[in-house]
Amino acid sequence: MSLQLQDTDAFAVFDFKWTAEALANIVDNAIKYTEHGTIRISAVSYEMFARIDISDTGSGIPETEQAKIFARFYRSKSVREQEGVGIGLYLSRQIISGEGGYIKVASVPGKGSAFSIFLPK
Template sequence: MKRLNDMLDSAITSSFSETMFDESMLSAVETRMANYLSASVLSARNLSGERDKIKTLLADISHQTKTPIANILLYAELLNEQRLPEESKSSLEVLKGQAEKLAFLVDALVKISRLESGVLVLSSKQQSVQPLLEQVLEQAIPKAAAKRIRIKVNFDHAEGTACYDLKWTAEALYNLLDNAIKYTAPGGEIQLAVKTYELFLRMDVSDNGIGISEEELPRIFSRFYRSPAVSETEGVGIGLYLSRQIITGQGGYIKVQSTPDAGSIFSVYLPLEK
């Protein structure tokens, strides 16, 4: 048993080598472990190679799609500066809106693919949540103001820290705020609150919008899922899925409470330590 334990320790540190060459059972175990480790190393190399191929493919897709979409938007802006009949102007607005939607969709799909394939690694570190909240609010407040929606912030616990990736967590939290703004009527209110627990820091995004029915709650984090109740509202059904992927990828999780016609509360839990 001691020899088996030493063999496993050597395998863990990648220093394993066969030392017995006889017909004993222990020698047979060493031989089989050597074969297993050789296969594992080969599998790891193949996996690394496939990941590199996926990384290259995603970079190509991102580059090859962003350039033509950017050109469409550019020419749409140039056409908008010309004297056009009223019916042409309305068609141009539709063209521009669809191009912007396509740009968002491609960008979101590339991000999801990177996260799911392991190409994109979240770099979590322990830091204050103040910069996170400030960055997200800077993006969300102008959009909320355009709908006369008030964002009320509870910063009583904002001096707290958590373990998270600033760039990607800001995107996840902004997606929740963006949804709250989108599905809250003009003149409504959204609250952003922070609270620290023993193991997690919780951030709540609360609104008094249209809410979500109980039977739909298990499906809202599915990729491309959109409720029939919001089919006329702009969106592609990726935001919540992407947010959950980002948060769970850092050891956290998202919970939701909602009542139809009364509003929703999305709670993000970030670990305090790695």
């Protein structure tokens, strides 16, 4: 597995401790569900916000479950053998929302997932 970090000059206003916690939860999931492949972390700055992207080449999430993964204690039947209680993505969304931002996910089963975090400037 490889981790790729893209250099950036993007900036945003956020609470370092809590935003790091939110990012760590998403990166932890990327590592947990990517047996072989790549995890990429990048950031882009826009006029009103910054976007942080965390993408992986892991198992992916079916479209029917993508809205559910942010629910407290949600665990897909397909990943029940993996360690976890289903609270990481819920907490990430709560933290980012509390900072005035939001999280989006795009995923294709068998090809990976991409989480985008939008933070205000």
